[in-house]
Amino acid sequence: MNEVILTKLEHMQIPVKSLNESIDWYVGNLGFQLQGKHEDQHQAFLTLQEGPMLMLWETNDDTNANFSFNGQTMPVLLYSTNHIHQLHDHLKGIGTKITFYQDEGFGWVLKFIDPNGNMWGVIQMNQ
The missing domain is CATH 3.10.180.10 (2,3-Dihydroxybiphenyl 1,2-Dioxygenase, domain 1)
Incomplete structure (x- = not known):
């Protein structure tokens, strides 16, 4: 092909x-x-x-949009932002389950679970 x-x-x-x-x-x-x-x-x-x-x-x-890698839940959805700290604080403030939030060297990574059990990933690349 x-x-x-x-x-x-x-x-x-x-x-x-x-x-x-x-x-x-x-x-x-x-x-x-x-x-x-x-x-x-x-x-x-x-x-x-x-x-x-x-x-x-x-x-x-009983379903969601996630997968597992070495026993760890991983997001299917991965988005980018320029406001990751603001997003983290907002989601935490409304009681959203945050599963990961740290600087990975290349950028900040945030993972959270939405109200439907879907894991989301958000990246803010370092300049």
Whole structure:
């Protein structure tokens, strides 16, 4: 296969327990914008200034968007910021479970668990 078949990551999909509560949490705490919602299909579309769309799927299944590496939970979602300390303080202040927060040499890394059990990673690269 010599031709480029895939051109970009269009969107990511994650499970949520309550569509409306999740929309409010991601918009209010992480700065997403709601682009569309289909309650009859249990889905919503959120965006940031850059990058692919985030699609939320409301489900009653016991599931989340994480994986394990050597017994450690790892995030599927990894975002960048220029305000990692402010984000950390805000999330900690609202009771979000912070699982990792430190300078890794190349930049600061923050990992946290959202209200749906999905682990998120955020990086602020050092200058």
